[in-house]
Amino acid sequence: MAAEAKRKAEKYIKNLEHAFATLKTSSSQDSVKRIVDLAKLYLEDAKYYYEKGAYITSIACSSYAEGLLDALKKLGYADFISPQKQEEKKVLVGGVFEIIHPGHIFFLKEASKQGKLYVIVARDETVKKLKGREPIIPEKQRLEVVKSIRYVYQAKLGRKDFNIKKTIEEVKPDLVILGPDQDQLKTLLKKLNIKYMQIDTRNHDYPLSSTTQIIRKILESRDKLPEQ
Numbered sequence: 001m002a003a004e005a006k007r008k009a010e011k012y013i014k015n016l017e018h019a020f021a022t023l024k025t026s027s028s029q030d031s032v033k034r035i036v037d038l039a040k041l042y043l044e045d046a047k048y049y050y051e052k053g054a055y056i057t058s059i060a061c062s063s064y065a066e067g068l069l070d071a072l073k074k075l076g077y078a079d080f081i082s083p084q085k086q087e088e089k090k091v092l093v094g095g096v097f098e099i100i101h102p103g104h105i106f107f108l109k110e111a112s113k114q115g116k117l118y119v120i121v122a123r124d125e126t127v128k129k130l131k132g133r134e135p136i137i138p139e140k141q142r143l144e145v146v147k148s149i150r151y152v153y154q155a156k157l158g159r160k161d162f163n164i165k166k167t168i169e170e171v172k173p174d175l176v177i178l179g180p181d182q183d184q185l186k187t188l189l190k191k192l193n194i195k196y197m198q199i200d201t202r203n204h205d206y207p208l209s210s211t212t213q214i215i216r217k218i219l220e221s222r223d224k225l226p227e228q
Contacts, residue, residue: 005055007113012062013050015082016043019069022081032077039068089115092173094158094182096122096130097146098137099211105149110199111177112151118171119146119155126162136215164188 020040025032042065049058072078091114097104111117121143127135135142139157146155159167165188168176176189176196189196207213 004109005059006050009046009050009055009058009062012059012066013043013046016046016062016065016069019066019080019082023069023078024080025072025078027077029077032072035068035072036078039065042068089174090118090172091115092118092120092168092171092176093179094120094122094164094167095179096127096135096211097142098127098135099214100145100149101210101214102205103210105151107177107179107199108149108151112153114175114177114197116153117151118173119152120158120167120171121146121155123158123160123162125160126158129162165192168192168194 020043023036025036042061046058046061046065049055049061069078069080073080091111093108093111095104095107097119108117108119121139122130124135124139127133137145143155143157146152164185174195176185176194178185178196178198180198180200182198186196
């Protein structure tokens, strides 16, 4: 939570600095100058609170400054280039997401830092082909769980024909992020000239950070249950 707030606070400050660097006012009125000066003071406050680790307060100060500049722009008294208005990078990940665990959360959180996160949830038929077994959790239920994760911008089921190339063409991602068990996709992504990076989803702070570990633990616990 704190890391995400820090990232956003830093982004707001950088956006404002860029806005002030490109700021042009079309009026010499004292009132316009005072509003610009006030916005600059809010930016300084945002930097101060950022350094103190008060990231939420820093974001609030940045928002006040942004609001003042936007108002001047809408009224025709000022113009500037605002980086935050540019569309964020579209980031694509895919997976089964069968039993959500800390490894999944870490993976999605890290991926979301690169831009708007689009998630492809594998179809039941795809799981059968890849894992040689029926999925424990059906596709629609897995999809709903992934949709509810706050790092996810948009999630949908994969293609029934498991055509990864078509999926990439449909989503048009700027970046594809792979998990540690998706090395086989690198060749295809290179062929399509798609940028990609790989993230280790293992979370060593928690012992049950994989679906296999969770299933094994459940089976072990079942075997220890007293007979009825």
